[in-house]
Amino acid sequence: MKWLLLTTLAVFLAVAVAEGEVWEEDDHEVLIRSERGTKNQECRYSKGGWSECDPKTNQRSRTLTLKKGDQTNCESTKTMQKKCRKACRYEKGTWGECNPQAQMTRTDKLKQGSDASCEQKREITKKCKTKVAKPTKGKKAARRNRN
Structure with missing residues (x-):
């Protein structure tokens, strides 16, 4: 069980580092931190609802709106996408x-x-x-x- 947890955490961190951002998500908001070694930046976003599934791409999306953070360093909105089931x-x-x-x-x-x-x-x-x-x-x- 520990092995599975450590592997999952390692994969998550590898993906986050590869994209240059570390994401933390809870029921109400998303926290995005910039990669280590760059200016310490935290951007908190409110989550919008998921869109209907696009049958052409089999994806749905949600818009994140900046809630807290420096507007010069944080994007005012971000879009998350994931595959539809x-x-x-x-x-x-x-x-x-x-x-x-x-x-x-x-x-x-x-x-x-x-x-x-x-x-x-x-x-x-x-x-x-x-x-x-x-x-x-x-x-x-x-x-x-x-x-």
Whole structure:
């Protein structure tokens, strides 16, 4: 668990340093600090709401408005963007029989109220589980008697 936390922190810091800024975000605002070695600069921004998803880019954006900081060193507004998550919800179908390639398939249908850009049906394929024959009690007892 510690390893995962340290790795996540290292990646976050690497990205922040690469962009020249360190971001801290809570429910109400975003704090942006400039990279170490430059003039100590803190810019606090109020967060606007997220826009609707743009179907062409599959991204949504939010505008940050300067709340506290030096207006000569801080941008008055910033824009954050992130990928949209499609709201595709499916009703699961039933699994078919195993085919000669040891795979089975099911077809799921899109539930009502899902994103209109989602596929109406999706097909899921997975490997069949092979059943390993377990020795019965009678066979175990017979083996014990032979030894």
